[in-house]
Amino acid sequence: MQADTPLLEVSRSPRRKRLILAGAAVLLIGAVAAGGYVMASRKSPAAGDGKGKEAAPALQFNSGEVAWPLREAMPQRIEFSGPLVAPRTAIVRAKAAGTLLDLSVAEGSRVRAGQSLGRIDLADLQARVSERSAMLESAQATLFEAERLHDSNQRLAAQNFISPTALQASNAKLEAARALLKSAQAQLDTTRIGLREAALVAPIDGIVGKRHAVPGEKLAAEQPLLTIVDLATLELAGTVSTHEVGLLKPGQAVVLQVEGMAEPVKGKIDRIAPAAEAGTRAIGVVVALANRDEKLRAGQYATGEVKLADATERLTVPITAVGQASGQDFVWTVENGALVRRVIVTGRKDVAGGRVEVLKGLDAKAPVLAARFDNLKEGAQATIAGSAANPGAPAASASAPRPAS
Incomplete structure (x- = not known):
């Protein structure tokens, strides 16, 4: 048995060496991993440690x-806006009922005051003038007869052929005839004035803005026919607040920027409303501006600005x-x-x-x-x-x- 022991040890020694080498390798790998973990921990602290965060770059x-x-x-600026309006605008109306025979002007036509604009069939009004003329002639004849009779009665009364009462009755008839003549004359004058006013003539210089009727249409009295606009002067009607109106006064210069116009135009405050509008606490301000060359048109929207100096x-x-x-x-x-x-x-x-x-x-x-x-x-x-x-x-x-x- 003793002779066999060395052989057993010899046969087991290679296996033992392999086991020892394997164990050493495992220990070496573990040590390397542990060292890497420690180094990583030193380089990258835990997320909860705020001391390890890098500072954000400065904004430039x-x-x-x-x-x-x-x-x-x-400088304080007070602004208000609104449409431009033409204060001199006239509406031509039919002063008598009749048929519109002709309108000689179109929209955009320039007219002068007193210029004929068209014709209305005024046969009824002309017939009334003829009737009033006949009534006037009748009243004149009645007056002539009353005067002749009263003169005769005066001579008879002077000779005591008629009583004073008859003379007074003759005088009353004379006064009634005179009153009748005045009434007939007044009625004829009124009818002639109506006929004259019924003629379609331009009341002002300006441009025809709109036609409200066409030839052949039956017209009623006071029916609109034409609108004539004078563009020589325009106005901007705006509003300002109650705490700003005290800084404004009539005559102050206003710079207006009108839509469609590259260059601003100048105007001035013409009038300021005496009271604020109910519910809005805004006060009306009217700016007037000259428009002799008629580059501006009524209805254009404009913004006005008043500049107040600041010291x-x-x-x-x-x-x-x-x-x-x-x-x-x-x-x-x-x-x-x-x-x-x-x-x-x-x-x-x-x-x-x-x-x-x-x-x-x-x-x-x-x-x-x-x-x-x-x-x-x-x-x-x-x-x-x-x-x-x-x-x-x-x-x-x-x-x-x-x-x-």
Whole structure:
């Protein structure tokens, strides 16, 4: 048995070596994996540890996106709008019933005061004139007979051939004949006036704006036939609020921008309504403008503006820099390398100039973001590129002027 022992050990030794090598390999792999885990843990801390996060890059704004507050006068502008109207507009009406025989003018035709515009069949009115003339002649004959009879009775009464009562009756008949003649004369004059007024003539100089009837149509009295418009003077009828009307007065210059016209036109306030309109608290303002060359037309829409000078320098920023949230106005400023959201109180606005007055909440030397940006966060790092970052440097552009002092 002892002789066999070395042979057994010899036969088992290769297997044992393999097992030992395999175990060593496993241990080596585990050690390498553990070392990699430790290194990875050192390089990438846990997600809950905020100390390992990288800082967000600073926002950079160029000079065109930043503006400095300016101190400047802000002239107040009062605006009102409405259609242009022609105050001298006449409607030609038929003064008597009859058939329209002819209209000699068309829409757009220029007419002069007293010019014939057409004809109406006035046979009925002419017959009435003839009737009144006959009544007048009859009254004249009656008066002549009453006068002759009264003269005769006066001579008879002087010779006591008739009583005083008969003479008084003769005189009463004479007075009645005279009254009848006056009545017949008045009726004839009235009928002739009606016939004369029934003639279609232009009452004013102007342009035919519209025809309301056509030849051959049966007309009633006072039926509209033509509308004549005088464009030499036009008016803009607008409204202003009650807190602005105190700044206006008749004679003030008004600049009007009329639709379809490239250049503005000048007018002046002609009159202001004495009371506000019920329910709107708006007060009417009428602006008159000369239109001798008749380039403008009634009905064109126009916007009028009254500019009132301002002697006060006000702190202003671009309108585009002002945002609104929860009913409050605010601006974004860059202060000490960070974004700051400033709530402000605004005053006057100059829409044409693109500026708004800041009454409270903004430092005169704080640059503001003149453009609108989304997802800005207060406290985020921010810088201003170019000369706009230096408050003392000249402005790089119109949107980035020097700050107010």
